Amino acid sequence: MTIAFLNDEFVPLEEAKISPMDRGFLFGDGIYEVIPSYGGKLIGLDLHLARLENGLNEIGINTPWSRGQLTDIFTELMKRNGNGNLGIYLQITRGVTMKRNHAFPANTAPTLFAYTFDIPAPVSGDPDKVTHWKVTTRQDLRWQRCHIKSTSLLGNVLHMMEGVNDGGGEILLFDANNQLTEAAACNVFVVHNNEVKTPPLDQHKLAGVTRDMALQILRAHSSLEVLETQITKDEVLAADEVWLSSSTKELEPVVSIDGDPVGDGSPGPIWAQAQSLFDLHRFDHFE
Numbered sequence: 001m002t003i004a005f006l007n008d009e010f011v012p013l014e015e016a017k018i019s020p021m022d023r024g025f026l027f028g029d030g031i032y033e034v035i036p037s038y039g040g041k042l043i044g045l046d047l048h049l050a051r052l053e054n055g056l057n058e059i060g061i062n063t064p065w066s067r068g069q070l071t072d073i074f075t076e077l078m079k080r081n082g083n084g085n086l087g088i089y090l091q092i093t094r095g096v097t098m099k100r101n102h103a104f105p106a107n108t109a110p111t112l113f114a115y116t117f118d119i120p121a122p123v124s125g126d127p128d129k130v131t132h133w134k135v136t137t138r139q140d141l142r143w144q145r146c147h148i149k150s151t152s153l154l155g156n157v158l159h160m161m162e163g164v165n166d167g168g169g170e171i172l173l174f175d176a177n178n179q180l181t182e183a184a185a186c187n188v189f190v191v192h193n194n195e196v197k198t199p200p201l202d203q204h205k206l207a208g209v210t211r212d213m214a215l216q217i218l219r220a221h222s223s224l225e226v227l228e229t230q231i232t233k234d235e236v237l238a239a240d241e242v243w244l245s246s247s248t249k250e251l252e253p254v255v256s257i258d259g260d261p262v263g264d265g266s267p268g269p270i271w272a273q274a275q276s277l278f279d280l281h282r283f284d285h286f287e
């Protein structure tokens, strides 16, 4: 039985209930985070909390919860759910009002919901244990505020379903100028001639915590050239390696795009090196 946290109490997930007048339900008016943990230890916590605060500030939700209080909630949730390999989902919405109105109401009490779900054990750079992603591509049709980790995810949901219906389960997105943005629920890295590249952050991408950690780890612990630079669709299609990054995947290799192999069609050596380094350093302190 999963234990969740809703409005100041721990409850079995099946018993957690919110009002249909919650603005998270009516408008997707909220911010969320997904924080991975292994054996009760949280990964990239400060980066996740900083992104949460940025998102809440950006959409004008004031919350009463300090970083310390949130961390205590996560610690108790992990404990009550067995301290295994757990993702923590946290969502803070603008709260409940009895009149539906697009404009923000003044002074609503935000709703905090959190629960845990099982995540796979990390793969330590082993190509036989990792998912080999076969993805397709689309023009990125989401909005201009993809840097906000908003619960309004319909644009991502529709792109993800294109990936699912294409048979791959993820999808690489490109802007109208054929520049890579990200995937439906991941950031993207490309390797070409031993150079590791990922697109720079702007309002078309989420500032992924895994992306940030991978950049910091590779810069500190490898001699690889690591660049944040625009990447065209042609460059992605000609890459030696392509990786997806997210909190629950860490780094995972893409082995084909639109039916054509990436490199030789198997996870590449730089991916194995990067994921092995991630394995050694995921519990480091990142800011």
Ligand SMILES: Cc1ncc(COP(=O)(O)O)c(C=O)c1O
Pocket: 034, 156, 182, 183, 184, 185, 186, 187, 205, 206, 207, 208, 209, 210, 211, 245, 246, 247, 248
């Ligand atoms: C659109 C999008 N981009 C990137 C990411 C990766 O972010 P993180 O590494 O913080 O999980 C996610 C994760 O859910 C996402 O939804």
